[in-house]
Amino acid sequence: xxxxxxxxxRRTAVAPAQAPASSGGRGLSxxxxxxxxxxxxxxxxxLGLLVFVAVPMVLSVGLSFFxxxxxxxxxxxxxxxxxxxxxxxxFWDSMKITGEYVVILVPVLFCVSLGLGxxxxxxxxxxxxxRTALFLPYVISLVVVGVxxxxxxxxxxxxxxxxxxxxxxxxxxxxxxxxxxxxxxxxVMVWVMMGYYMIIFLAGLQEIPKELYEAAKLDGAxxxxxFRTITWPLLRPTSFFVLLMSTVAAxxxxxxxxxxxxxxGPANGTSLAIFYIYQQxxxxxxxxxxxxxxxxxxxxxxxxxxxxxxxxRGGRFDDGx
Numbered sequence: 001x002x003x004x005x006x007x008x009x010r011r012t013a014v015a016p017a018q019a020p021a022s023s024g025g026r027g028l029s030x031x032x033x034x035x036x037x038x039x040x041x042x043x044x045x046x047l048g049l050l051v052f053v054a055v056p057m058v059l060s061v062g063l064s065f066f067x068x069x070x071x072x073x074x075x076x077x078x079x080x081x082x083x084x085x086x087x088x089x090x091f092w093d094s095m096k097i098t099g100e101y102v103v104i105l106v107p108v109l110f111c112v113s114l115g116l117g118x119x120x121x122x123x124x125x126x127x128x129x130x131r132t133a134l135f136l137p138y139v140i141s142l143v144v145v146g147v148x149x150x151x152x153x154x155x156x157x158x159x160x161x162x163x164x165x166x167x168x169x170x171x172x173x174x175x176x177x178x179x180x181x182x183x184x185x186x187x188v189m190v191w192v193m194m195g196y197y198m199i200i201f202l203a204g205l206q207e208i209p210k211e212l213y214e215a216a217k218l219d220g221a222x223x224x225x226x227f228r229t230i231t232w233p234l235l236r237p238t239s240f241f242v243l244l245m246s247t248v249a250a251x252x253x254x255x256x257x258x259x260x261x262x263x264x265g266p267a268n269g270t271s272l273a274i275f276y277i278y279q280q281x282x283x284x285x286x287x288x289x290x291x292x293x294x295x296x297x298x299x300x301x302x303x304x305x306x307x308x309x310x311x312x313r314g315g316r317f318d319d320g321x
Contacts (some may be wrong), residue, residue: 057298066209069285081292091293092269094276096180102250102274105186109246110239113194117201118231131202135195142192146260148302150175166294178269181262185270189254197242204238205231240312244305251301273297 028036064082067075084089120131137145152159153174161171174184209233216226232239255274258264264271264279271279277297281290 003064061290061295063288064295066288068125077288081289082296084289084313085292087295090268090271091273091276094271094273097269097271098251098273101186101254102247104183105189105250106246108186108245109190109193109197110242112190113197113242114201114239116194117205120198121202121205131199134198137192137194138196140192142254142256143260145188145192146257149184150261153184175262176266178267181266185254185258185261186256189250192257193246193249197246200242201235202240204235208234236312240282240308243312244308247304247308249302251297251304 065076065078067080069075116134120127120134124130137262151157152222153161154160155171155173155176158171158174160174160298174182212230212234213226216230221229252274254272255278258270258272258275259278262270264275273293274297275292277293280286280293
């Protein structure tokens with residue numbers, strides 16, 4: 001009997017050790033479950049990017065090698081559209097205007113958004129209302145924004161000129177002057193987009209440990225010293241994101257606003273590259289030529305993004321130490 005009891009005891013001792021092995025063989029490991037969950041969460045976005053971004057880009061590059069008529073006929077012309085683009089002065093004028101637009105818009109938008117982020121981070125009365133009011137223009141359709149600002153900036157009946165005349169100044173042709181129209185478009189775009197990037201900066205600012213500010217205050221550091229030694233270094237990844245995304249948005253966006261606000265005028269003074277491409281495609285039916293210009297613009301955007309990555313080291317802005 002004692003030997004039988006001893007054998008039963010050994011079986012009981014061994015059984016629990018074997019149970020996890022058998023259950024582990026039937027299921028997925030924790031690592032595989034995490035990878036599966038991550039894949040399921042990413043699948044909708046990846047599928048959307050493939051269907052609505054990657055595939056149209058590939059088709060656009062293919063279309064750029066064809067001469068497409070308004071009746072849907074396709075004629076292979078190889079690099080003909082690209083040669084035409086290189087000799088098109090209006091396209092290069094639009095690229096020049098786009099360059100000026102990006103060089104002015106991105107730094108102004110960056111500084112304004114950062115300043116607003118620092119402001120709404122403070123414990124002010126009703127700060128939630130201010131945040132909502134500043135973010136609200138971003139959720140409004142650009143078509144509505146264009147109609148609104150076209151009314152405000154109208155030379156004869158616009159609110160801006162009326163206020164200037166009431167104050168004793170002469171009104172300006174804000175949207176009719178080649179020297180002012182592009183600046184007005186940039187100002188409106190800053191007004192539209194600053195709330196979004198303000199929220200991005202605010203999220204980055206809130207991630208900075210409060211203990212660092214308390215220690216700096218105890219050491220007698222002033223606001224500028226605190227910003228230079230604590231806020232800016234720890235905000236560099238967020239700054240990199242804002243710089244990259246605002247540059248891409250400036251190059252590829254704003255078509256709706258330009259179309260409603262100025263329609264590319266006056267004298268093509270606000271005809272950005274994206275607007276000129278739109279005109280060629282849907283105004284003149286030059287789909288192949290528009291695809292060639294669009295492919296070139298995407299290439300320029302990729303190069304600029306790579307340069308930003310190179311000089312900012314992916315958001316570190318340091319010497320790699």
